[in-house]
Amino acid sequence: MAYRFWCGECGFKTGWGGESQSEQQQTEHYAKQHPGVPPGGQVEVNSKNPDGGLGCFGLIAIAVLLLILAASCHR
Template sequence: MACRYWCGECDFRTPWLSRALGEEELVRHYHRDHRGIAPEGHVEAGRWPLDLACGCLVAAAAAAALLLIATALGRLP
């Protein structure tokens, strides 16, 4: 699942990343821009874009399977 972390001090937000990478990016932001303040804010959890890539992969695999079946049926007498 993709997550986007929002800063509790300013308008900064991370891009859609995995949970671990998003947390790391927010900590880096706080260290750079809000030194001495513990990281706060909120997390936006979504299905996009990581799940979208999996869905596209499944659709492509299904299309390839249908193409193989159609080709095989076309060769039968």
């Protein structure tokens, strides 16, 4: 799954990524922007796009490109 952490103090939100990676970004944000305040806010989970990538769309695009390549090589 992909995670995005939202700051409880301002409008900052981390990029989509692994849970520990996004949590680290939030911790760094708090240390820099809100020193002395413990990290808080909310966590958004994207279970439809688990790796933050293109998912099935990427596989379909590769298959179409291979079909086009195969058709252009055939005479």
